[in-house]
Amino acid sequence: MTDMEFQLSAIIKCSGSLTGISSQEQTDFVQSCNASLLKKGAPSGGGAEIVRWNIAGEKIELGLVSDRYVRVHDALLRLKNELAKFLGKHRIGLRGAEIEDYQILMDWDEDWQLKKLPFVKQINQEGGRLKLSLDVDEFALANRIPDRIIKLLEDKKEAAKWKGKSEHWELLFESEKKPYYFDKDPTEEMAKRGWIRHAAGRGQFIYGPQITKIFRAFERILFEEIFTPLGYEEMIFPKFVTWDVWKRSGHAKGIYPEAYYVCTPKTRDPEYWEEVMDYYKVTNEVPLDMIMERIENVGGMCYAQCPPSWVFWQGKTMPDDILPIKVFDRSGTSHRYESGGLHGIERLDEFHRVEIVWMGTKEQVIEHSKQLQAKYRLIFEAILDIEWREAWVTPWFMAQEGKAGLSELKEVGTTDYEAVLPYSGKLLEFQNVSVNGNKYPKGFSVKLQSGTELWSGCSGVGLERWAAVFLAQKGLDQDKWPVKFRDVVGELPEVFRFL
Ligand code: SER
Ligand code: ZN
Numbered sequence: 001m002t003d004m005e006f007q008l009s010a011i012i013k014c015s016g017s018l019t020g021i022s023s024q025e026q027t028d029f030v031q032s033c034n035a036s037l038l039k040k041g042a043p044s045g046g047g048a049e050i051v052r053w054n055i056a057g058e059k060i061e062l063g064l065v066s067d068r069y070v071r072v073h074d075a076l077l078r079l080k081n082e083l084a085k086f087l088g089k090h091r092i093g094l095r096g097a098e099i100e101d102y103q104i105l106m107d108w109d110e111d112w113q114l115k116k117l118p119f120v121k122q123i124n125q126e127g128g129r130l131k132l133s134l135d136v137d138e139f140a141l142a143n144r145i146p147d148r149i150i151k152l153l154e155d156k157k158e159a160a161k162w163k164g165k166s167e168h169w170e171l172l173f174e175s176e177k178k179p180y181y182f183d184k185d186p187t188e189e190m191a192k193r194g195w196i197r198h199a200a201g202r203g204q205f206i207y208g209p210q211i212t213k214i215f216r217a218f219e220r221i222l223f224e225e226i227f228t229p230l231g232y233e234e235m236i237f238p239k240f241v242t243w244d245v246w247k248r249s250g251h252a253k254g255i256y257p258e259a260y261y262v263c264t265p266k267t268r269d270p271e272y273w274e275e276v277m278d279y280y281k282v283t284n285e286v287p288l289d290m291i292m293e294r295i296e297n298v299g300g301m302c303y304a305q306c307p308p309s310w311v312f313w314q315g316k317t318m319p320d321d322i323l324p325i326k327v328f329d330r331s332g333t334s335h336r337y338e339s340g341g342l343h344g345i346e347r348l349d350e351f352h353r354v355e356i357v358w359m360g361t362k363e364q365v366i367e368h369s370k371q372l373q374a375k376y377r378l379i380f381e382a383i384l385d386i387e388w389r390e391a392w393v394t395p396w397f398m399a400q401e402g403k404a405g406l407s408e409l410k411e412v413g414t415t416d417y418e419a420v421l422p423y424s425g426k427l428l429e430f431q432n433v434s435v436n437g438n439k440y441p442k443g444f445s446v447k448l449q450s451g452t453e454l455w456s457g458c459s460g461v462g463l464e465r466w467a468a469v470f471l472a473q474k475g476l477d478q479d480k481w482p483v484k485f486r487d488v489v490g491e492l493p494e495v496f497r498f499l
Contacts (some may be wrong), residue, residue, distance in 0.1 A: 008072035015093035042069030073141035102134040178387040182475030187344025203349030237329040248443040249307035260335035263295035301335035305355035324360030346468040365455040412437035430465035
């Protein structure tokens with residue numbers, strides 16, 4: 001049995017009765033097609049073959065089989081052209097083919113089930129073989145739908161290979177159960193109280209004085225518990241990211257469906273833009289089409305936060321004695337094109353994150369990730385008093401590059417922090433700690449004087465995510481909050497009243 005087999009049954013309709021064609025003539029035609037026409041281009045022994053040929057009035061009942069060369073839909077096309085010539089001699093025309101049955105059989109040792117495929121009415125997957133019954137007409141065959149289904153299967157196989165691995169999740173730590181003081185969605189409750197309001201943009205909020213004060217309290221906690229005691233310094237990372245950065249960071253492999261794209265004018269010559277300005281002035285409509293012609297994409301908005309910072313060290317060599325280096329950035333927003341539908345502050349197109357980056361030798365970087373994790377536990381336990389857990393997962397950069405393969409060694413990778421949102425029962429990933437190995441130093445050519453390999457790590461603290469978890473578990477009323485956190489926050493300002 002060949003690795004791939006195609007079977008087709010079709011009825012070819014003609015413009016007149018075929019009964020006058022002698023059976024010798026028919027046999028000669030079929031034999032000649034089988035000998036050359038349907039084998040052309042295939043390696044010897046391969047190709048297609050007519051296995052059934054019956055004339056019934058004005059119809060030809062046809063059976064074709066093939067291997068992966070001259071697949072039966074190609075064979076049918078070839079055959080129809082040849083047949084048209086043959087029948088022409090008898091002054092009979094071709095009226096088209098009705099596809100009664102189309103089957104693809106192939107080796108298939110995947111352990112996952114195929115559920116649905118376009119143009120496939122039945123999927124049979126057993127004993128290491130896959131059998132697809134297609135629902136196709138002549139038009140679909142001319143459009144090479146069977147070939148595309150096979151390509152689709154290959155893609156799915158490839159995706160499945162990574163998918164199994166992306167499901168990697170391993171519990172590392174689980175806090176004690178904590179009392180929940182709230183069973184509502186904090187976003188809705190904050191909106192009701194006027195702490196936040198949907199901004200004009202998709203997945204974007206305006207944060208009022210109360211929640212802003214809470215965000216700043218989170219940052220103060222980071223300063224007091226992490227940045228000051230662990231010797232961090234603040235930097236300001238760019239928030240517009242060029243393609244060159246994303247090529248080096250690997251994001252260029254898969255960021256496309258989630259990026260916020262940034263464009264610049266092709267020229268800043270006002271004359272070049274005059275038509276656009278005039279159009280707006282007379283219509284009050286922004287002429288997007290005209291704008292699109294006059295701009296070009298140069299990259300995107302900050303997505304993972306740390307990648308553009310690496311340009312600071314790009315191509316440099318550092319003396320070993322300044323290690324480990326510890327810096328953080330809290331200078332702006334990150335942007336991701338999220339799935340549609342209504343989300344609260346836990347899933348945004350524009351969000352705020354404190355990004356923590358450290359570098360050193362492999363040992364220093366791993367050691368520091370442990371220190372950070374200990375500090376985070378302290379914060380969640382003693383200050384925020386939340387219920388959370390920590391899990392070893394597919395590294396964020398691998399997931400974002402679209403290759404969710406896991407590194408075998410447990411040295412490089414991501415620890416995700418997850419907490420339950422009582423109002424939905426769902427778990428939310430609210431921050432991570434990642435050891436990124438030599439990925440960034442290598443991608444941006446950063447070296448150590450001694451020649452020792454430079455490693456780095458990063459950790460993103462999502463302010464909205466921290467708030468989503470804390471408020472979902474503890475509610476918006478400060479008297480239910482842990483005293484330590486209440487003290488860090490202070491009074492919540494009431495600024496606005498509306499009539
Ligand atoms: N850069 C990492 C991320 O995007 C950590 O913040 O998840
Ligand atoms: Zn990062």
